[in-house]
Amino acid sequence: xxxxxIKLHATAEDHHVARMAAVALGLTLLEAAIPSPLPxxxxxxxxxxxxxxxxxxxxxxxAWVSLLRVFAGSLLFGNFLTPGFFLSLSGALLSLLxxxxxxxxxxxxFGPVSHSIYAxxxxxxxxxxxxxxxxxxxxxxxxxxxxxxxxxxxFGTVNGLIAARFMDNVKTK
Amino acid sequence: xxxxxxxxxxxxxxxxxxxxxxxxxxxxLWSGELADKAVIRSGGKIFREVALSRDQKIEVPxxxxxxxxxxxxxxxxxxxxxxxxxxxxxxxxxxxxxEIALCLPNQVSVELLGSHKRYDSLNY
Numbered sequence: 001x002x003x004x005x006i007k008l009h010a011t012a013e014d015h016h017v018a019r020m021a022a023v024a025l026g027l028t029l030l031e032a033a034i035p036s037p038l039p040x041x042x043x044x045x046x047x048x049x050x051x052x053x054x055x056x057x058x059x060x061x062x063a064w065v066s067l068l069r070v071f072a073g074s075l076l077f078g079n080f081l082t083p084g085f086f087l088s089l090s091g092a093l094l095s096l097l098x099x100x101x102x103x104x105x106x107x108x109x110f111g112p113v114s115h116s117i118y119a120x121x122x123x124x125x126x127x128x129x130x131x132x133x134x135x136x137x138x139x140x141x142x143x144x145x146x147x148x149x150x151x152x153x154x155f156g157t158v159n160g161l162i163a164a165r166f167m168d169n170v171k172t173k
Numbered sequence: 174x175x176x177x178x179x180x181x182x183x184x185x186x187x188x189x190x191x192x193x194x195x196x197x198x199x200x201x202l203w204s205g206e207l208a209d210k211a212v213i214r215s216g217g218k219i220f221r222e223v224a225l226s227r228d229q230k231i232e233v234p235x236x237x238x239x240x241x242x243x244x245x246x247x248x249x250x251x252x253x254x255x256x257x258x259x260x261x262x263x264x265x266x267x268x269x270x271x272e273i274a275l276c277l278p279n280q281v282s283v284e285l286l287g288s289h290k291r292y293d294s295l296n297y
Contacts, residue, residue, distance in 0.1 A: 117191050
C-alpha cells in the first residue's frame with residue numbers, strides 16, 4: 001500500500017490571503033500585549049489589514065483575511081469556541097456585512113476612514129448583541145455602550161488614517 | 174496636518190455623524206432611565222419585587238381575582254385582569270423607569286424602577 005499524500009493546490013491568491021492573514025495575526029498578538037482599562041476596548045489594529053485588503057483586492061479577499069484571522073487567532077490564544085471567540089466572530093461578521101455596503105459609497109467622497117468608522121461601530125454592535133442575547137441579558141451592559149462607542153469612533157478613525165497612509169506609500173513607491 | 178490629507182469630504186460627514194451618535198448614546202443611556210426591576214403591589218402592599226432580566230409570568234391575587242403580569246424582554250405588561258374596564262391591560266408594555274400600570278378595582282399595580290426615580294405626573 002502506498003502512502004497516500006493529500007495535496008492541496010494553493011493558488012497564488014491563496015498564498016496572498018494567507019500572507020495578509022498572517023500580518024493581521026501578528027498585529028492581533030501585538031495588541032494583546034497592550035493593557036486595556038476595560039476588557040473589549042482594543043484598538044483593533046488587525047482591521048488596518050482588512051481595510052487595505054478591501055481597498056486593493058475587494059470584499060471577498062477581505063472577508064477571507066478577516067475570518068482567517070479570527071479563527072487562527074483564537075487557536076493561538078487558546079480561546080477557540082469560547083465566549084471570547086464568539087465575540088470576535090460576531091464583531092468580524094457584522095463589520096464585514098457593513099463593509100460590503102460601505103465599499104459602494106462613492107470613493108471620491110468616502111475613503112478608508114469612513115469604512116473604518118462604520119466597521120468599528122458594526123464591530124461593537126455585533127459584540128454587544130452577543131453579550132446581551134447570550135452572555136449577560138441585563139440592562140446594565142447598556143451603561144458600557146457609550147464607552148465602547150467612543151472607543152469605536154476614536155480607534156476607527158485612527159485605524160482608517162493608518163490604512164490610508166499605508167496605501168498612499170504603496171502608490172507613490 | 175499630514176494625516177488630515179487622507180480624510181475625504183464624506184469622511185468628515187461620517188466623523189460628524191459618528192460623534193453625534195456617541196453623544197446621543199451617552200445622553201440617552203447614562204440618564205438613568207433604564208428600568209431594572211418591577212415592583213408589584215397588591216392592596217397597597219408590596220407583593221413582590223422582581224428583576225426584569227428573567228422572562229416570567231406572575232399571578233397576583235386581588236379582591237376581584239387573579240391579575241396576570243408578564244415580564245418579557247425587559248418589558249412588563251399586565252396580561253389579564255378581572256377589572257371591568259381593562260385600563261391597565263390596554264396600557265400595554267411598560268419599559269422605562271417610572272412607568273406604572275394600575276388595576277384599580279383589583280388593587281394591583283406594577284411600577285418600573287431604575288437607578289433613580291424620575292419625575293412623573295404623580296410626584297414632582
